[in-house]
Amino acid sequence: MKPFLSLAILTLCIPVAAHGATLNFPSDGPIAxxxxxxxxxxxxxETGVQGTSSDSAVYLAVDVADSNSIEKVTSDAVDFLSQNGVTIDPxxxxxxxxxxxNGLQMTTLDWDGKDSDGPVSVGLAFLATSDERALVVTYWGTKGKEDKHDADLGKxxxxxxxAN
Known part of the structure; x- marks a missing residue:
């Protein structure tokens, strides 16, 4: 399993450099x-940003939620995974x-699972941005292929x- 905590710790060791598109989201009133x-x-x-590694080994999404929508954003993330054939072993x-x-409080949940290609790592991370808002990070990675993306994930x- 590729726990988010490992990636979070990795982020503290990797210098940040512009290496792609910087997205402000949501675009109509950026939060992050x-x-x-x-x-x-x-x-x-609709609620954040997403990206998939070029070899399709890793999918990552970050969605904005508030105190009224956190449960829906989380259930939408789980539904997305399910609709894409991901099963989680509870x-x-x-x-x-x-x-x-990055100055944000983060809690993570990680699971092993399966998709049509075999074993996967699945994770949800919750980053508290304020009393009213949070970021929900969805991670889905193919075991045996996801590790080569650790540096990108850390960055x-x-x-x-x-947002200021």
Whole structure:
């Protein structure tokens, strides 16, 4: 499993450099920004941003939620995974305690799972941006292929910044 905590710690060790598209999201009233490599074909979604590694081994999305929508944003992320053939083994759930990443409080849930290509790592991270808002990060990676994207993932997570 590729726990988000490992990636969060990795972000503290990697210098941040512009290596792709910096997206401010949502574009009509930015809450945050993130830099995703161009090769991941980053794009804005209805509630945030998403990107997939060029070899399709890793999918990452970051969605904005508030106190009224956090449950829906989370259930939408789980539904997205399910609609894409990802099954999660609930017995493998691991929760990390609150850690600080880029000045934001982050909690993660990680699972092992499967998709049409075989074993996968699945994770949800919750970054508290304020009392009213949070970022929900969805991670889906193919075991055996996801590790080669650790450097990019570290840079992506390290690039998350709150809008001024």
């Amino acid at each position: 920004s993130i830099t995703i490599p161009d090769s991941w074909q980053p794009e804005e979604t 017995k493998t759930q691991k929760e990390t305690p609150v850690e600080e990443v 992506i997570l390290a690039s998350i910044k709150m």
